[in-house]
Amino acid sequence: MEIGILGGTGPAGRAIAARLASVGFEVILGSRNRYRAMEACDGLLEKWPDHGLAIRSGDNASAAAAPVVVIATPWDAAAATARSVADHLDGKVVVCMSNAIARVAGEFQPLVPPRGSVAASVQAEIPDAFVAAAFHHVPATELGNLSHEIVSDILICSDHEAATETVSEIVSRFPGSRPLDAGGLSNAMAIEAFTAVLLQLNSRYQTRVAVGLTGIGDS
């Protein structure tokens, strides 16, 4: 299956592109500028020559033509970016990984975007797409490091069962990761905001924390 990344040239977009390609997806890494996308794509292929990554570059519209699309832009650009390619997104699963977070006086703090979460703002712009919120709390450094598994629960929110299922199937392919259905899109607000807490912990303890919930499937 082909997966397109909007805003694929940043750390998050490059990381998810590499990880998806490493487990067999064909990836179209998109950008507002196709030359930037080409550079990012070449960088990934050079970095991981032994993984046979099927990643190609394009503009955001080419990426949006894929059957599943990930939005990896800054939070305040996510809804507008979805709107800019809305014609391509009807009836598709669109995964939003953007967090509305600011760093104020050295501390990470959550912001409240319109409709409570970035994912909900995106869904409002593309009502005929099936938006899911996921991957918010996985640092790009972990997501994009193909030498290591991502040992983490991945929380997924959507108002569309099919979207949650699709993202769960994708995550199930990542060694070490467990997809968890965390409810409807209204819960994306909590997950996006909680990411500020995780970033703060990383900063305070000079580490990279991962989400691992107990009590589900424990024997």
Ligand SMILES: NC(=O)c1ccc[n+]([C@@H]2O[C@H](COP(=O)([O-])OP(=O)(O)OC[C@H]3O[C@@H](n4cnc5c(N)ncnc54)[C@H](OP(=O)(O)O)[C@@H]3O)[C@@H](O)[C@H]2O)c1
């Ligand atoms: N970095 C992480 O570890 C991480 C992990 C999980 C989730 N996230 C979330 O993922 C999102 C992206 O993170 P990032 O660190 O990769 O961000 P970023 O580098 O600031 O931005 C990603 C890409 O978005 C595009 N972009 C920037 N401004 C834009 C605008 N005004 N309109 C449209 N596109 C724009 C740019 O691509 P072009 O200029 O090539 O179009 C840029 O390379 C954030 O919301 C973040 O919270 C990040």
